[in-house]
Amino acid sequence: MPPDTPIAQPYAGVRILDLTRRFGLYAGRLFADLGADVILVEPPGGLADRAGFTGGGTDGRFAFLNASKKSVVIDASSQGGRAAIETIAARSDIVFVERDGPYFEETALLRRVNPRAVVTAISPFGSTGPMANAPATDLVLQAAGGIAWMSGRIEDAPLSLPFDQATMVGSIYAATVASIAFADAERTGNGHLIDVAVQECIAHSLQNAVQVWDLERRVSIRGGEGTRDATEDIFPCRDGYVFLASPLALGGSWKALVGWIKETGHPTGEALSAEKWSSREWRLTGEARAEFRKLFTAFIADRDKDAITAEAIARRIVMGPVNKVTETFADPQLAHRGFYRGMQLSDGRSVTFPGPPYKLTPQVWRTSAAPQLGADGENGEQAA
């Protein structure tokens, strides 16, 4: 990798006061990697997420969501602490607050302290409405926002998304709208107050389910039964699973798939050449799904993911490996692009760390380890 050269980062010179607690933590991270000075204010003892469930050292969640930020310990319940926070707020361009954290109920005060700032308030259900104060967890928000309903098998319960996705979805909406409002604030000198509801962010991420109900009175449901082609599924191979999608509508993927199987002389090739496979309707049925599963699984049972992926690329079949998270560390494409990088965490441990979500030229994305508690200062008024 070429050495870092001093290229101006997009948010160089921008200060952000980060008073978030959970659902908003990733928003500040996005700005911090692009040059903003993001000051995470933590209570004495640190945010609850710091020491993870596994104990001993920084938790992976904290390490990821707070990389590139600064940490200042301030007791927001003391008068001196409040003065310190308001001093930082007065010099900030963007302030993120979150329900159950300091100043969420006092956004009007923050606006008075700094009328130029974009104050972005993140909460499970927004700051108004009958559910404004309802208790919430990530799973509850996935349920309330309508996304939990959409995954899983029809014969089983709905299935939630893993790894606290309400945090990620809520944060990315907060970051984009804060960025837009900041562009306006910089131009006009007038700040804004933004009220981000995580439930609404989730409900905004349901593909076309809202329109499917509004226009056709159908409820989009888990499993894809009746809407998904027999080929669109996960199939076991010798060393794991592959994901395939070869409906007739998808270019030449089906033809290439059958061509490959026939070329090998495997009997599945003949079976898939039968007339019935040219019926789009029949391919949506449970019968077609069961039959395809049996035939295709027989063909790939003694093939490896990598070999199957190579054929998929060469023959232009929509098919790829179902990786475990750890398998992505050895993914040749990610390795070629230098996606993963080593990082030494502030507790001294080294870890494989994700690279940027976007490759920027010129390269202006930089990340650094999440800060130690109070690494960038402590306020004198802390509770004993």
Add this chain to the structure above:
Amino acid sequence: MRPRFLQNVRVADFTWAGAGPFGTKIFSDFGADVVKIESSIRLDSVRTGGPFKDRKFGVNRSGYFASRNTGKKSVVLDMKSDEGRKLAFDIIRQSDIIANNFGPGAMDRMGLGYEAVKAVKPDIVYLSMPMYGEDGPRKELLGVGMTISAVTGLMWSTGYRADDPVGPGTHYPDHAANPYHAAFAVLAALRRRRLTGEGMKIDLSQVESTLNFIGTAVVRAGLEGGDRPQAGNGSATMAPHGLFRCAGDDNWCAVTVRDDAEWRALATIIGGKDAASPDLASTEGRLERRAEVERIVGAWTADRDAETVASTLRDAGIPAAVVANSRYLIERDRHLAERGYWQRVEHPELGRSLYASPPYDIDGERVELSRPPLLGEHTRPVLRDLLGMADDEIDRLEAAGVFK
């Protein structure tokens, strides 16, 4: 409100299908001039994919297209013709951003690769979002949204039990992580351009973007030297934590208990000696006896109305919610209704159809959406007003078949 925060920004928008246009929609919703350049030769797949108004097919009747393209303009050009490509370049010259979500090399084949565009517009912000990135041994791997889920580990991690991956459906992560990471990068590039006068090339690999959305798990896997087993709807730190079946056909309620006090409150509501067992009084005890805890909660919810379960628990301070589906959100969710989350927008072919608002208020107001464009609706106005072309020249191009 109709915010004009991005009023001086123009986007030459070549994105299509679901995810790409979702990322440029936020620009038009905030007042940018987003010129969608499309073609009737190869229609945007969401124009031809439903749902359709009255279930009747039509290129201007798709709700899916509508939901991704509010406030944009539509210009139709035959990009295979020299004159079509020239017009596209003329629009790009007057744009701040060019966006596409084609596979690698597709823009080059149209003559719209980064270097070609930069040559006519040196400070362009150029967004591409191919699935696996623009370079590398697997850049040509073809994929749909679920392929992204497969290769990142998200699909493997979304399952009820070990060694039985289910994955999210087609809705995730395609409609959150990637379009919004893209939008954030473009906004950052615009600010940098204001500071330095320089443009930026943004190569958003949807795989890399999604790996950041599961970045907390990636870092944990690295630290712990392995993958955590699939948790289903469970949690490593909370029990109960799940989606429980309620009375009726397919009704469910999310119930989560964060600490022992919440469990005591829940146990009191459920009643009986099983819930009162001292073995379940601590988080540790409940995590060890997770199956037992979930059996107790599930037995209590099974013959109760999901809304009643959710409100009873919420009133006791326990995080709970009905597992909402689209219909429930639209027709029954009083909170969303009171917050004015839903908008109806008039459209010549869709009528007054339904849209989700951007998921926030700004200065106490909702962002009001403008309707999506009809196919080619703005071809003439854009050529006339933006490119300054005379009507007879536009007529000539139309007769020559450039607008298709």
